[in-house]
Amino acid sequence: TETKAGTGFKAGVKDYRLTYYTPDYQVKDTDILAAFRMTPQPGVPAEEAGAAVAAESSTGTWTTVWTDGLTSLDRYKGRCYDIEPLGEDDQYIAYIAYPLDLFEEGSVTNLFTSIVGNVFGFKALRALRLEDLRIPPAYVKTFQGPPHGIQVERDKLNKYGRGLLGCTIKPKLGLSAKNYGRAVYECLRGGLDFTKDDENVNSQPFMRWRDRFLFTAEAIYKSQAETGEVKGHYLNGTAGTCEEMMERGQFAKDL
Numbered sequence: 001t002e003t004k005a006g007t008g009f010k011a012g013v014k015d016y017r018l019t020y021y022t023p024d025y026q027v028k029d030t031d032i033l034a035a036f037r038m039t040p041q042p043g044v045p046a047e048e049a050g051a052a053v054a055a056e057s058s059t060g061t062w063t064t065v066w067t068d069g070l071t072s073l074d075r076y077k078g079r080c081y082d083i084e085p086l087g088e089d090d091q092y093i094a095y096i097a098y099p100l101d102l103f104e105e106g107s108v109t110n111l112f113t114s115i116v117g118n119v120f121g122f123k124a125l126r127a128l129r130l131e132d133l134r135i136p137p138a139y140v141k142t143f144q145g146p147p148h149g150i151q152v153e154r155d156k157l158n159k160y161g162r163g164l165l166g167c168t169i170k171p172k173l174g175l176s177a178k179n180y181g182r183a184v185y186e187c188l189r190g191g192l193d194f195t196k197d198d199e200n201v202n203s204q205p206f207m208r209w210r211d212r213f214l215f216t217a218e219a220i221y222k223s224q225a226e227t228g229e230v231k232g233h234y235l236n237g238t239a240g241t242c243e244e245m246m247e248r249g250q251f252a253k254d255l
Contacts, residue, residue: 016051017080019073020060025081031097033134034115039090039127049124050080050094056119058102076102093131105142111135157193158230164193166232172198177207181215188223188231197236209237209248217255 027033034057040049054060058078059071082095104110120128154160169175169183187195203209216233223231237248 015048016055016060017045017047020051020054020058020077020080021047022079022081025079025097027081027097028099030100030136030138032100032103032111032115032136032139034096034098034130035132036094036096037086037127037129037131038092038094038125040092041124041126044124046083046085046092046094047080050083050092050096052122052124053094053119053128054078054080054096056122057096057115057117058098075099078102090126100136100139103139105139106144108143156230157232159193166192166194166196168196168198169201170198172200173204174206177211177215180207180212181219184216184233185219185223188219188233189226192231193229194232194234196234199236199238201236202238209239210251213248213252213255 036050036053038046038049038053040046052060055078059073059076060078076099078096078098080094081097084093084095086092098115102114115133116130122128148156153164157164167187169180169187175183184195197212201207201212203212213235216235220231220233235248235252237245237252239245239248
């Protein structure tokens with residue numbers, strides 16, 4: 001039943017399954033569905049454990065609060081709609097449905113903070129693991145993806161009708177900026193379309209980011225002049241702060 005503001009409030013611990021275990025629920029196409037493998041604590045029924053997972057990863061908490069009456073829990077709550085026992089002792093798959101309105105559009109962080117959050121430290125469970133996740137097209141479409149797809153990459157490199165050939169510079173750590181730039185040049189001069197930084201390459205003592213950017217740019221321009229082709233390199237501009245990343249990005253843009 002829907003919780004209304006006029007409902008009398010009574011504090012105290014309440015069984016989750018009274019509100020969050022709904023075996024008759026018909027899953028909607030827009031629901032985000034999660035399958036959790038769970039092992040309840042001794043004495044905790046599977047239905048209560050599954051409902052607890054649904055509650056703690058959506059609108060519920062360990063006790064009844066008066067602010068429950070200020071919203072429509074039936075609209076926003078997660079629901080444990082099925083529980084499947086497994087062959088192993090005291091292990092079950094709990095199927096949870098979450099309404100789409102619980103999640104910010106285009107936010108992977110919000111999605112996983114909600115579903116894979118503090119519920120994994122819940123005392124009613126001895127073990128919990130997320131086994132599967134169904135994300136509906138209605139939510140997937142809110143993710144715009146990268147600003148440049150493969151067509152833009154081809155346009156920038158002026159390469160069509162074949163695969164693009166590139167590589168990561170190795171060894172990824174330990175090279176000086178000058179030798180790193182030399183490796184980039186040899187790869188591009190030898191026929192590759194692009195090279196890239198490894199994710200480990202940032203601004204270590206043996207190769208500071210500014211030096212790497214400068215020597216890499218020199219390698220690109222030199223290989224382009226000698227081959228008559230457009231060449232590229234993907235620079236890793238990640239850093240410890242947003243401000244530092246912005247500085248590195250602007251520096252690369254100005255090269």
